[in-house]
Amino acid sequence: MGQTIYKYRDWGNENHKQELQKFYFKMVSPRKLNDPYDCGIPIAYNLVVTDEDERELFIYQQILRSNPLTSTRDAYEIAKREKDNPKFLDMDYIDNWNKKDVERLRNQIVIFCGSINKDVNLLWSHYSNSHKGFCIGYDYDILNYFIGTNGRKVTYEDNPKILPTTYW
Numbered sequence: 488m489g490q491t492i493y494k495y496r497d498w499g500n501e502n503h504k505q506e507l508q509k510f511y512f513k514m515v516s517p518r519k520l521n522d523p524y525d526c527g528i529p530i531a532y533n534l535v536v537t538d539e540d541e542r543e544l545f546i547y548q549q550i551l552r553s554n555p556l557t558s559t560r561d562a563y564e565i566a567k568r569e570k571d572n573p574k575f576l577d578m579d580y581i582d583n584w585n586k587k588d589v590e591r592l593r594n595q596i597v598i599f600c601g602s603i604n605k606d607v608n609l610l611w612s613h614y615s616n617s618h619k620g621f622c623i624g625y626d627y628d629i630l631n632y633f634i635g636t637n638g639r640k641v642t643y644e645d646n647p648k649i650l651p652t653t654y655w
Contacts, residue, residue, distance in 0.1 A: 489626050489627040489628035489629075490603060490626075490627040491603075491605075491624040491625065491626060491627065492601035492602070492603060492624070492625045492626075492627050492630060492638070493601055493602045493603070493604065493605045493622050493623065493624050493625075494506075494512070494599075494600075494601045494602075494622065494623045494625065495602070495610045495611060495613075495614035495615045495620060495621075495622050496614070496615060496620050496621050496622065496623060497614070497615055497616040497619070497620040498616065498619060498620050498621060499616055499619075499620075500616075503620070503621075506623065507621065507623060512599060512623075512625060512630070512633075513599075514597035514598060514599045514634070515597060515598060515599075515600075516593065516594070516596070516597055516598075517593045517596065517598060518593055518594070520598075520600075526592075526593060526596070526598065532545070532581045532582065532584070532585045533578065533581070535575060535581050536575075536576050536577075536578055536581060539570060542570050542575050542576075543566045543567060543570045544566070545575070545581075545584075546565070546566040546569050546570060546575060547562050547563055547565075547566035549584065550562040550565055550566060552588070552591070599630070599634060599638070601625065601638075603640075605622050605624065
């Protein structure tokens with residue numbers, strides 16, 4: 488048996504009761520999280536303006552995301568042609584694209600949030616109706632089997648790393 492991941496729940500919420508009574512777990516969109524910065528991905532889109540290779544990659548990715556039926560070869564050729572287009576040197580345009588891209592991602596993914604600790608006072612207060620709820624323990628390995636991916640521990644940093652566009 489692997490590590491246990493705990494989910495704090497509220498008895499007053501019918502959906503939470505159903506999770507326990509019917510043996511299922513719920514994944515949610517990042518849009519439903521109480522912290523608007525959760526699942527935010529800091530990408531260094533400013534490099535698009537200053538680095539020609541980053542700009543070409545940005546355009547290539549933009550083409551494939553906007554037109555999924557475009558071949559990778561055609562997208563590459565278009566990106567090479569368009570890399571000197573003034574709009575890709577305009578930081579306002581790049582910022583707007585970044586916002587739309589992050590929203591697109593937040594609309595496409597779902598997540599399962601849990602804790603490796605079952606006795607965190609703040610979590611009991613916030614997610615269990617001021618300590619009146621319950622806590623469900625999920626086996627990490629079984630949970631990952633059903634989700635289809637390996638869960639990751641979230642690390643909150645005062646100065647998060649900014650990822651290059653090539654990461655994305």
